[in-house]
Amino acid sequence: MISTYVEALGEIDSQLENITFLETLINYGRCFRIMTVYSHPLYYEIAFSFVDAKKQVDLFERFIKKYSKIEVRRFLDIGCGPSLQLREIARRGYEAVGLDLSFEMLEYLKSRAKEEGLKVETAQADMTNFKLREKVDFAFIMMGTISCIESNEKFLRHLDSVADALKSGGLYLIENFRLDWASKDFFGSQSWTMERNGIQVKTTYNIELQNALTQMLKETIKLEVNDHDKQLVFEESGNMKMIFPQELLALVEWNNKFEFIGWFERSRMKKLAKTNRDNLIILRRK
Numbered sequence: 238m239i240s241t242y243v244e245a246l247g248e249i250d251s252q253l254e255n256i257t258f259l260e261t262l263i264n265y266g267r268c269f270r271i272m273t274v275y276s277h278p279l280y281y282e283i284a285f286s287f288v289d290a291k292k293q294v295d296l297f298e299r300f301i302k303k304y305s306k307i308e309v310r311r312f313l314d315i316g317c318g319p320s321l322q323l324r325e326i327a328r329r330g331y332e333a334v335g336l337d338l339s340f341e342m343l344e345y346l347k348s349r350a351k352e353e354g355l356k357v358e359t360a361q362a363d364m365t366n367f368k369l370r371e372k373v374d375f376a377f378i379m380m381g382t383i384s385c386i387e388s389n390e391k392f393l394r395h396l397d398s399v400a401d402a403l404k405s406g407g408l409y410l411i412e413n414f415r416l417d418w419a420s421k422d423f424f425g426s427q428s429w430t431m432e433r434n435g436i437q438v439k440t441t442y443n444i445e446l447q448n449a450l451t452q453m454l455k456e457t458i459k460l461e462v463n464d465h466d467k468q469l470v471f472e473e474s475g476n477m478k479m480i481f482p483q484e485l486l487a488l489v490e491w492n493n494k495f496e497f498i499g500w501f502e503r504s505r506m507k508k509l510a511k512t513n514r515d516n517l518i519i520l521r522r523k
Contacts, residue, residue: 274473275318278345280462282319283433284440285380290321292504293379294329297410299506301375304498304519306406309374313402315364316382318342319349320357327355334358336367365391369402376403381413384456387478393492400494403522409495411518412503416482419512437463452479482512495520 274281301309310332314323317335319342327333327350335346335357343359350357360369364378365386376399386392399409417423426443439461447453454477462469480488482500489497499508503515 274458274460274471275339276341277460277471278319278339278342280436280438280460280464280469280471281342282321282345283431283436284438284460286321286431286433287429288321290325293322294325296504296506297326297375297377300408300410300519303506304521305375305408306521307374307404309407311371311373311375313369313373313376315376315378315399316385317346317359320346322377322379323357324350324353324355327357328353332356332358334360334369334373336360336362336364336369338363365394365398367398367402372404373402374404374407375410376407377410377412379412381415383411383413384415384454384477384480385475386480387453387476389478389480389484389488392478392480392488396489396492396494400492400522405522407522408498409520409522411520412516413514414482414485414516414518415479416500416509416512416516417514418479418481420514422514435465447476452481453477454479485518489520494523496523 297312311334312323312326312331313334313336314320315336317323317337318339320335323333323335323346333356335343336359337343337346338361340361343361346357347359360367362368364382383395386395403409415423424444424446426441428439428441430437430439432438441457441459441461443457443459445455445457447455455474456477457472457474460469460471462471486497489495498519498521501508501517501519502513503517509516
């Protein structure tokens with residue numbers, strides 16, 4: 238099924254060979270596409286396959302045991318992408334719901350879940366404006382996806398949407414909020430290479446300052462793919478707003494629908510003593 242899916246995407250790519258740039262709106266932010274990263278979920282999944290979903294879900298369960306005021310049976314992954322985490326959650330017998338704006342990502346998630354004998358529900362929507370048919374008991378957003386929101390107003394709308402979807406007493410876990418803004422390594426590039434089944438993906442991730450007064454940043458992700466000697470390049474950029482840590486606390490207080498539980502280390506249930514790029518935030522629905 239996945240090979241058929243990739244072949245279909247390849248046909249789309251062949252139609253785009255003579256186009257230098259496509260302009261589009263993603264999450265209401267302007268991005269420039271050479272070939273879009275998020276329309277190629279197999280390569281995206283390989284790029285981030287260093288993630289240990291089992292350990293992450295183990296940590297979710299520890300947070301639930303200590304901080305949740307309700308029993309948890311239904312999870313929501315916001316900006317889910319291929320979501321190794323949701324597939325692990327479904328494997329443990331929980332109900333799993335993935336929300337993403339990308340149709341391709343959701344179709345890929347459903348196809349992978351089906352191949353693995355798992356049930357995952359999906360919803361295509363913007364994370365700053367969504368409504369679920371059924372509330373969830375635990376929500377999470379991974380890999381710094383929260384930073385894609387480009388204004389305080391949209392961040393408040395995001396909190397409203399999550400609050401509407403989450404039962405009272407349930408937790409909202411946010412991974413990799415930009416706490417390390419004062420670090421000398423905050424701006425610049427990171428690069429890594431991952432490989433699976435003969436497909437090699439080199440990922441380059443870059444953050445640049447666009448406007449210090451308005452706290453706007455430019456994020457760029459580039460995938461250089463060697464798919465059995467077929468060379469492909471996918472690049473996508475978007476503008477986002479830097480929300481500082483104390484600004485986040487003020488927005489949560491203003492929203493008045495969540496309790497702030499704390500800043501935590503990314504890989505264990507220990508509160509942060511200082512800023513760290515790898516982090517978790519835990520909010521609890523009032």
